[in-house]
């Protein structure tokens with residue numbers, strides 16, 4: 001198991017390096033985030049003890065279950081799943097550094113209230129639904145700039161950029177327009193010069209399409225299966241509400 005994970009990490013880092021070269025980008029511009037849903041703390045630790053620093057969960061329950069076992073191993077934890085307002089407390093309790101899936105004002109306001117009470121701040125990315133699929137979360141592209149403006153007024157939220165899942169397709173060329181759209185939105189929002197808004201990060205690209213995402217400007221690629229192997233549940237289980 002350990003050998004598999006280390007080998008897979010090597011392959012992924014090589015893919016990232018080659019994609020950066022092809023796109024004429026500096027390798028330092030792209031961070032690898034390990035999507036660790038369903039992955040055991042033992043496996044996660046193997047990655048963290050071998051040079052990896054950034055992981056993310058989709059469900060608060062899993063974050064909670066793995067917290068104790070991982071807390072002594074240095075790492076940064078992001079949240080990439082649909083966040084329900086009644087789970088906000090846990091996000092803060094279990095040291096999530098960045099919520100990548102912020103996509104609505106009511107959630108942001110509740111998060112802000114809680115952060116104020118705890119005298120904390122948190123980094124956020126705004127999740128955009130770039131594929132226009134009903135089942136996926138994220139603000140619609142034409143509402144992203146407006147949401148960014150409203151969020152920027154909440155002092156506890158450090159807006160760092162945008163995140164998208166993109167079209168779920170084995171054909172990477174079909175996903176490319178989603179990534180391009182996210183990049184365009186980033187540029188559009190940067191032009192608006194909104195105070196307290198940083199738009200540096202573009203979190204996009206997964207195991208199957210990270211090269212395309214890097215070509216289109218990704219600064220964070222989120223990889224699960226290509227490092228830890230296939231999951232039992234379909235991704236829709238993690239992307240749908242209330243399950």
Ligand SMILES: *Cc1c(COP(=O)(O)O)cnc(C)c1O
Nearest residue numbers: 035080206207222223224225226
């Ligand atoms: C699971 C997941 C990933 C990683 O997907 P893989 O295909 O396993 O690499 C990336 N982003 C989100 C939001 C996910 O839920």
